[in-house]
Amino acid sequence: MTSEELLAQFGPRDSMDYDVVIVGGGPAGLSTAIRLKQLAAEKGAEIGVVVLEKGSEPGAHTLSGAVMDPRAITELFPDWKERGAPLNQPVTSDDILFLSADGATRTPDWLVPDCFHNHGNYVISLGAVTKWLGEQAEALGVEIFPGFTAAELVYDEQGRVKGVATGNVGLGKDGEPTDNFQLGMELLGKYTIFAEGARGHLGRQLLQRFKLTEGKDPQTFAIGIKELWEIPADKAQPGKVVHTAGWPLSDDTFGGGFLYHLEGNKVTLGYVIGLNYANPWMSPFEEMQRWKTHPAIRAHLEGGKRIGYGARAINNGTPQALPKLVFPGGALVGCDAGTMNAARIKGSHAAIKSGMLCAEALFEALQAGRSLDELSAFSNAFEASWLHDELQRTKNFKLWFKKGQTVGKLMTGIEQWLLPKLGMPIAPWTLHNDTPDHVCLKPADQCQKIDYPKPDGQLTFDRLSSVFISNTNHEENQPAHLRLTDAAVPVAVNLAKYAGPEGRYCPAGVYEFVNKDGADQLVINAQNCVHCKTCDIKDPTQNITWVTPEGGGGPNYAGM
Template identity: 50%
Template sequence: MSQIEREAMEYDVVIVGAGPAGLSAAIKLKQLDADMNVVVLEKGSEVGAHILSGAVLDPAGLNALIPDWKEKGAPLNVPVKDDNFYMLGEAGQVRLPNFAMPPLMNNHGNYIVSMGNVCRWMAEQAEELGVEIFPGMACSELVYGDNGEVKGVVAGEFGLNADGTPGDAYEPGMELHGKYVFLSEGVRGSLSKEVIAKYELDKNSGPQKYGLGMKEIWEIDPEKHKEGSVTHTMGWPLNGNAGGGSFIYHLDNNQVYVGFVVHLNYENPHLFPYMEFQRFKHHPMVAELLKGGKRVAYGARAITEGGYQAMPELAFPGGALLGCSAGMVNVPRIKGNHNAMLSGIAAAEAAVEAIKADRAGDVLAGYAERVHSGPIAKDLKKVRNVKPLWSKYGLTASLTLGGFDMWTNNLFGVSLLGTMKHGESDAAATGEAKDHKPIEYPKPDGVLSFDRLTNVSFAMTNHEESQPAHLKLKDPSIPVAVNLPKYAGPSARYCPAGVYEFVEEAGADTRFVINFQNCVHCKTCDIKDPSQNINWTTPQGGDGPNYPNM
C-alpha cells in the first residue's frame, strides 16, 4: 500500500469491472438484499467502452438473473437462425455437416448481440436497484488489511507525470473498502494477476491458456445480409502455423461481425496474428460477402482458453475472481459471457450469506462450491479436453478426438480421456527465430484488408500522453538484447495495435519504442512476451478504446 493519504469510502461489496460478471454480481446482491451497499468501478470512459466479445450469447445467465429480460428491453434482438461450420483451404471450403457436431455446438436459442450494449443495459438495471456505478475509475492498486486480506482498492488516481511523480493537477484517488472485493476485470486483469500470485491461487491448476481475438464490424450489401446467420471456420490461413479460426455473425441493420482468433501458444515467432486476420478476409467466400461493404469498427481482446483444469482457486481472503478473471470460457463454443453472469450470481449469493452471518474479509468458500457443483462446471467439464488435444496434436485430432470426447461427455457424462493437462505457458511455447521460417504476408489493399494503425483508429482508443506508460518493462534492456536477436522481436507482431516497434537509425543502436497511446487493452503482450518482461497495468481512468457496438 502506498504512503499517499487518501479518503476512504466503505461498502459491503466493491466490484472491479462493469462487464457481464461484475454487473451480474451487483444486480444479484441488490436482488437478495436491497439494503446492500454495492459499488462497481469501471476503467472505461463509459460502461461498455472496453467490452469486446464475439458475440453469440447463450441467455442461460441472463435467464437466471433477470427472467423477464425481454419485457425489460434487453438488447437481444437477433436470434440465431442457422449454424454453418467450414474447413477452409486457400481457394475453397468444405462445409462440415451440422449433424456431426455435438449438441452443445448448436446455437439454437442463442442471440447475436453486442455485449457492450448488453452491459450498458445491465448497468441501467443495476442502477435502478441502487447500485453505484463509476465509469472512468481505473483501479490501480489493491488495499490490504491487517491480516493480509484484500480489503479494498485504490481508484481514480489522475494527473501523474510521465516519470510517475504527481503533476500539477494530481488527484490521489480514493480507497474504496468492502467486506468483500470482487475482481471481474476480464482476461489477465492486473489486480487479478496480483492476487493469484500473492495467494498462490493457481498452485493446483494447470497453466492458463489464451487466444487473441480480433474483430471488425462491417456494413455489407443488403443483398448479401442474412440476419441471424452464424458461421465458424477453421484451417486456412493459419493451417499448421497456429491454432484458431474465425467467426462471421450477421446481426441487424445489414451489419456483420467478422472475427478471427489465434491461439497464443504458437511456436513460430514470425507469426503475425493481425496479418493472418487481414489475409483471411481475402478468402473467396469471405471476400464475396464483404465486397461493396465498409468496415466501421475494429478492436482486439485476449480470450481465456484453459478451461476447467486451468481455473485457479476462485476465492481468496477478502474477495473472489469472477468470469474471465478466473477463465470460464467454453473454448469450442467460443462462449464465456453466460458463465461470467452465472459466476456473478454465485459470488453474490455467497457474499450475502457471509455478510448476514457477520463475516467479512475471509475466504468465500461458498462461491467456489457453487461454481464447481453448478452449471458453470457442467458446461466446462464437457469440453475440457478440446484445447489440450488441439495444442498437442493439431486441428485434425481436435476435430476427431475432441468431437468424440464431447459426444461421450454429452451422451454418458464421462470422458474416456479423463482430464488432459495443458503443457507450458503460451510465452514458453514461443520458439527461437533461427528454428522457424519467416512468413511473407500480402500488403493490405485498403479495401478488404487494412494496416494496423489505420484499423486502430477505428477502435477510437485514446490515452493521455503525459501520464506514465501503463505498459511497464521489468528490464528495459531485454527487448533489444534478448527478444530481438533470439525471437526476432515478436512484440512488433503479436500486438494487434502496433504498440511496440524496434526503431533502427543510422549510426545509432536499435531502440525499443512503446507507443502506449495505441493500446486497446487486449493484454496480449503481458501473455505472449517470451521473456515475460512486459507488465500490463491500468492507465488512468477513461483511457483506452471507446467501442460503440462491440
C-alpha cells in the same frame, strides 16, 4: 515517484466504505452487483455496492464475438425481453467450414457436436448488453464509477484484501506530479470482487499472492481480433452464424474464424489464435486480414464498409486451469478466473452465472455478519452448478487442438459427438498442460519467415487505421502503462533471438523496433493500446507488465 513516495508527500488517501466493492463493470461484475441487490430487496436488507469501471462507461471496453447463450441472463432477469435487453437477433443458421487456400467444406448438420449448435442463442453486441446491465444495476441502487481504474490492492494488518485504491491522476510522463495531480481514493469493502476480464491486472497479483493456481495447469490464452462491418442489404442474412477452421493457419497452430450476421445490415467477424503459437514471425493481426480474403469470407463483405475494430485476450477456459476462486476478503469471477468455454466460443453466459453464484454467497455472508473471510460457499456453489458441468464437458477441447488440427478434429468428434450418444457426456480421461504461452516461441532462425500481403484499404487494412476506428485515446502526458522490468531485454533478447515478436503479436502497433544512431531500440507507442493484454501474456521473457492507465483511457467501442 513510487506509490509510497506519493503517499508520503500527498497522503493519506481519502476512503469510502461499502459492503461490497466490485472491480470491473463487465457482465460478471454487473451481474454480481445486480444479483446482490435483488437478494437484498427480497429480504428488505440494505447492502452498499459499488462497481469500478475503467472504461468511459459500462461496455466501452467490452469486446466479444458474440453469440450469447441466454440461459444465465434468463436466470438473472426472467423478463429480460420486456425490460428491453438488446438480444434482438436469434440465430437462424449455423455453418462450420473447414477452409483450404481456395475452397471450403461445410460440416453436415448431423455431424456437428451439440456444443457447436447455436439454436436458441442470439447474435449480439456484448457492449450493448453490458451497457444495458449497467442501467439495470443503477436502477437497483448500485453505484457505478466509470472512468475509475482500480490500480492497487489494499490489505489489512492480517494480509486480507479489504479493498482497492483508484489510480492517481495528473502524473507526467516522467512519473512526477503535475499541477493537476490528484491522489487516488481507497474504496474499502467487507468483500472485494474482481471481474476485470482475462488477465486482470489485479487478478494476476492475487493469483500469485494467495497461490490460487497451486496444483493447477497454467492458464493459457488466445487473442481475438474483431471487426464490425456494415454491408449491402442484399448481402444481409440476419442470424447467420459461421465458424471456420483451417486456412490460413498451419496445422500446428490453434485458431479459427467467426462471422455473425447482426440485425441492421451489420456483420461482426474475427479471428482467434492461441497464444501458444511457436513461430515468432507470425502476426495474428495479419492472419486475420489474410483470412478475410478467402472466397467464403470475402463473399459476405464485398461492397461493405468496416466501421469498428478491437482486440482482446481470451481465456481458454479449461477447468484444469481454473484457479481457486476465493481468498481472504474476496473472489474472482468471470474471465478474471477463466470461466470462458473455448469449445462453445462463449464466455458471457459463464460470466453472468459466476457473478450470480458469487452474489448469493456474498449475501449469505453479509447477513451472517461476516467479512474479509473466504467465501467457500461460492466455490461450493460453482462446483455444484450447471456452469461447472458445462466446462467439464469441454475440458479437453483446446488441449487436443494443441496436438494439431487433425488430432483436434478427431478427438473433438469422439468426445463431443460420439461419447454423448453413448451416454457419456464427460470424457473419462483428462488432459493436462504444463506449458505457459510465453515459453512456446521458437528462435526466429528456426522458423519460416512469413511475408504478408500489403493491405488494399478495401477488404484488408493496416494496424493504425484499425486503431483509429477503435476510438482509442489516452491522456498523452501520463506514465506509460506498459512497463519494462529491464529496458535492455527487448533488444538484447527479444530482437536478437526472436526477431522482435512484440511488433507482430501486438494488434495495435504499440511496439516497434527502430534504429537510432546505429543502435536498435524499442519504441512503445502506449497511446495506441487497446488493452488486449497480449503483450503481458506472450512476451517470451515476461519483461512487459500491463498496468492500468488513467481512468477512461483506452478504446471506446461502439456496437462491438
